[in-house]
Amino acid sequence: LSTHTKVVLSISLILFVSGTVFFCLAEMGNPSTLASLPVSSRILISMFQSVTLRTAGFYTVNIGACRRVTLLIMCVFMLIGGSPGGTAGGMKTTTAAILAVAVKNLLHDEGNTIHIWKRRIQDSDFIHAFIIFSVYIGFLFAATAIMLCTDGRTMDTLDLIYEEVSAIAT
Numbered sequence: 001l002s003t004h005t006k007v008v009l010s011i012s013l014i015l016f017v018s019g020t021v022f023f024c025l026a027e028m029g030n031p032s033t034l035a036s037l038p039v040s041s042r043i044l045i046s047m048f049q050s051v052t053l054r055t056a057g058f059y060t061v062n063i064g065a066c067r068r069v070t071l072l073i074m075c076v077f078m079l080i081g082g083s084p085g086g087t088a089g090g091m092k093t094t095t096a097a098i099l100a101v102a103v104k105n106l107l108h109d110e111g112n113t114i115h116i117w118k119r120r121i122q123d124s125d126f127i128h129a130f131i132i133f134s135v136y137i138g139f140l141f142a143a144t145a146i147m148l149c150t151d152g153r154t155m156d157t158l159d160l161i162y163e164e165v166s167a168i169a170t
Contacts (some may be wrong), residue, residue: 011093019050032065053077055088075165125166
């Protein structure tokens with residue numbers, strides 16, 4: 001497999017599993033979402049939500065009834081989005097992978113060179129990933145500021161951010 005394929009498959013698996021576990025644990029006790037359902041349904045809904053957050057945007061539970069921490073983490077998954085070559089929105093899984101490895105290198109003082117699957121990532125690819133991330137965050141910040149000035153009295157800030165991330169990631 002190529003390095004690109006390995007990165008896409010591994011980050012997709014990590015996001016799928018972590019999203020499933022997080023959604024299930026966060027909403028397990030919420031009677032408005034998962035609490036009243038059998039365990040098998042909780043797991044299937046959590047798996048579906050983990051995938052659809054980054055791709056199609058469908059839902060099987062009332063998103064408005066989700067806990068606030070769930071909405072916040074959902075925003076992260078929507079911003080990451082799908083993988084290159086697909087129709088999903090977001091920054092893309094490969095961009096998230098490059099940024100995550102760069103942060104890991106920085107925290108562990110491993111130098112400035114980024115390696116994924118024993119392949120060196122070009123500095124220009126890191127710069128490209130950082131610019132994409134910065135543009136997403138910049139637009140999100142600007143949209144939040146504008147919406148708080150116009151609709152800030154009628155909508156909760158997290159609800160505004162959720163809607164903005166959904167729009168920006170699309």
